[in-house]
Amino acid sequence: MRFSIYRYNPEADEQPYCQDYELDDALIGDEMMLLGALEKLREQDPSLTFRSSCGEGVCGSDGMNVNGENRLSCITRVSELTQPVTIRPLPGLPVIRDLVIDMTLFYEHYHAVEPYLKPTPAGVSIDLDHELLQSPAEREKLDGSYECILCGCCSTSCPSFWWNPDKFHGPAALLAARRFVVDSRDITTRERLENLDDPYKTFRCRNIQNCTASCPKGLNPSQAIQELKSLMLKKQVD
Amino acid sequence: MSGILTGLKAHLWQRISAFYLLIYFPLAAWYLSQQSFATLAAFKQAVFAVEFWVMTLLALLLLLVHAWVGMRDVLMDYLPRKAVLAGLSVLGLGLMVILLNLLYLTLYLMKN
Numbered sequence: 218m219r220f221s222i223y224r225y226n227p228e229a230d231e232q233p234y235c236q237d238y239e240l241d242d243a244l245i246g247d248e249m250m251l252l253g254a255l256e257k258l259r260e261q262d263p264s265l266t267f268r269s270s271c272g273e274g275v276c277g278s279d280g281m282n283v284n285g286e287n288r289l290s291c292i293t294r295v296s297e298l299t300q301p302v303t304i305r306p307l308p309g310l311p312v313i314r315d316l317v318i319d320m321t322l323f324y325e326h327y328h329a330v331e332p333y334l335k336p337t338p339a340g341v342s343i344d345l346d347h348e349l350l351q352s353p354a355e356r357e358k359l360d361g362s363y364e365c366i367l368c369g370c371c372s373t374s375c376p377s378f379w380w381n382p383d384k385f386h387g388p389a390a391l392l393a394a395r396r397f398v399v400d401s402r403d404i405t406t407r408e409r410l411e412n413l414d415d416p417y418k419t420f421r422c423r424n425i426q427n428c429t430a431s432c433p434k435g436l437n438p439s440q441a442i443q444e445l446k447s448l449m450l451k452k453q454v455d
Numbered sequence: 456m457s458g459i460l461t462g463l464k465a466h467l468w469q470r471i472s473a474f475y476l477l478i479y480f481p482l483a484a485w486y487l488s489q490q491s492f493a494t495l496a497a498f499k500q501a502v503f504a505v506e507f508w509v510m511t512l513l514a515l516l517l518l519l520v521h522a523w524v525g526m527r528d529v530l531m532d533y534l535p536r537k538a539v540l541a542g543l544s545v546l547g548l549g550l551m552v553i554l555l556n557l558l559y560l561t562l563y564l565m566k567n
Contacts, residue, residue: 380533381531381532414463415462416462416465416527417531419462420462420463421532423528423532446463446466449463450463
């Protein structure tokens with residue numbers, strides 16, 4: 218099986234380039250995932266660099282662009298891919314080396330939406346003797362948002378994020394924002410929505426929907442962003 | 456929540472203006488198709504009929520709003536960051552000139 222892989226070592230290479238690799242078909246089983254193939258290729262060329270951890274689509278470490286689509290290599294079956302398999306780093310963020318990108322900006326946007334519960338007013342500590350109860354219906358509202366593994370496949374497939382990566386929060390951060398805006402236990406809904414009401418932070422979203430198409434967990438960040446806009450309107454009318 | 460035509464307000468105005476224009480254009484086309492333009496007087500009477508002119512003026516104003524939000528978005532997306540302010544200023548100035556022309560035309564028509 219043939220692979221064409223993006224290579225770039227900023228300490229040694231002036232320009233990035235694509236390197237061709239060949240993997241013996243006998244080494245590739247029907248159930249083999251792309252991550253397994255990359256590990257075999259790394260045995261051939263130990264300088265090949267990529268991130269991976271859990272190997273089962275839970276940690277979100279191994280996001281990469283495979284044949285033009287952002288995917289997690291550990292849950293992408295090699296047998297489904299057309300040859301040569303072109304593998305590039307996730308687009309739109311700086312490359313550290315080969316398939317490893319610098320996700321600092323991505324995490325900064327995630328932190329900016331304050332992705333944690335704020336169940337008490339500022340300065341008031343939470344009463345640890347009492348649980349923060351939530352009805353099944355209220356809990357159900359979180360479905361589709363909390364499952365995000367922050368792999369970055371969505372944000373790095375979003376043209377709005379490519380154009381304004383420092384100002385547009387991007388689909389992953391906005392999906393997280395939506396998760397805490399709709400949480401019945403959080404008391405800062407209005408503040409959260411006011412912080413998001415900005416021409417760059419939220420309203421760069423143009424409903425392109427690459428985010429939804431590329432999410433390896435089957436989530437719908439695009440819909441979450443539309444919901445945030447609707448909630449902003451509702452809060453303003455209230 | 457937001458300032459003048461930023462964030463949510465811009466988003467809303469773009470949709471409100473789009474909705475109005477969607478209704479206006481077919482209605483205007485239908486209305487004008489029913490009129491006779493045989494003489495200049497007939498043309499003036501049809502186009503400057505109060506109800507139609509008010510609807511048209513509103514449509515033109517909302518078209519300016521729609522253009523501002525849409526063009527602003529395009530400029531913010533595609534222009535290099537350093538050029539955005541200059542681009543928006545030129546756009547705003549251009550739209551302002553059109554607006555002033557419209558106001559002048561309205562006043563002129565009201566007088567005559």
